[in-house]
Amino acid sequence: MLVLDKVYKSFGAVSALDGLDFRAGDGRITGLLGPNGAGKTTALRILFGLLKADRGSAAIDGVDPAREPLAARQRLGIVTDQVGLYPRLTTREHLDYFGRLHGMQSAAIARATAEIVDLVGLADIIDRRTAGFSQGQRMKVALARALLHQPRNLLLDEPSRGLDVVSARALRTALQHLRARGCCIVLASHVMQEVDQLCDEAVVIAAGRSVACGSSAALCARTGTRQLEDAFIALTGIEEGIAA
Numbered sequence: 001m002l003v004l005d006k007v008y009k010s011f012g013a014v015s016a017l018d019g020l021d022f023r024a025g026d027g028r029i030t031g032l033l034g035p036n037g038a039g040k041t042t043a044l045r046i047l048f049g050l051l052k053a054d055r056g057s058a059a060i061d062g063v064d065p066a067r068e069p070l071a072a073r074q075r076l077g078i079v080t081d082q083v084g085l086y087p088r089l090t091t092r093e094h095l096d097y098f099g100r101l102h103g104m105q106s107a108a109i110a111r112a113t114a115e116i117v118d119l120v121g122l123a124d125i126i127d128r129r130t131a132g133f134s135q136g137q138r139m140k141v142a143l144a145r146a147l148l149h150q151p152r153n154l155l156l157d158e159p160s161r162g163l164d165v166v167s168a169r170a171l172r173t174a175l176q177h178l179r180a181r182g183c184c185i186v187l188a189s190h191v192m193q194e195v196d197q198l199c200d201e202a203v204v205i206a207a208g209r210s211v212a213c214g215s216s217a218a219l220c221a222r223t224g225t226r227q228l229e230d231a232f233i234a235l236t237g238i239e240e241g242i243a244a
């Protein structure tokens, strides 16, 4: 379970989070929706312990990432839109390297890798060097890397950006499998259709605050709209949506 409790964060004069609250449960996929600059990435970075909140608190299965960053990261996997890979290493070597950084033994890494190859659909690239990988292939390696230590919680920042239809579908299937296993998944996305199809609930964020939270149907009912995109526009008070 992931919790942000009245979190404030500013960068100089810019207020990124202005008392953001949300709670993401186990065995659920929670979408973070918000216009550009709403604070979604900042929220994910605070949960991962990359940034410290000015006020308020974060908890990953009850562990505060600001106080116990290593214990919190052990419980977390993160996939960001900046997928940094070592071009000379193969996918398998990446997984081996990151498994060791997590303190895993060779046998455990080999077992986890075999499972992830199927889950993420890596068979054709597992022994290829990552130099020249397409955006979709890079995203798959990043997802595999995030899942290797079998975290109970997964953070994804716009994971389907740049993925073709087949890769986006494979990603959705992988996330549904993880949800069925009880994983808590938080997904920041601009793709309304993806959030609609995949997420059990969405947290709508505007100007660093949570303005609404609920299933797609509940958000539509609340705003008297028929589609999540219209509900999103009504809730955030912006004139143009940014759905793909």
Ligand SMILES: Nc1ncnc2c1ncn2[C@@H]1O[C@H](COP(=O)(O)OP(=O)(O)OP(=O)(O)O)[C@@H](O)[C@H]1O
Pocket (backbone or CB within 6 Å): 011, 014, 015, 016, 034, 035, 036, 037, 038, 039, 040, 041, 042, 043
């Ligand atoms: N390191 C930083 N230095 C200065 N300002 C920052 C920094 N990180 C974020 N911000 C600002 O904080 C606000 C929230 O940014 P954030 O990246 O969290 O938004 P977002 O919802 O993820 O946006 P997008 O949908 O465009 O990715 C923005 O105004 C952004 O410019």
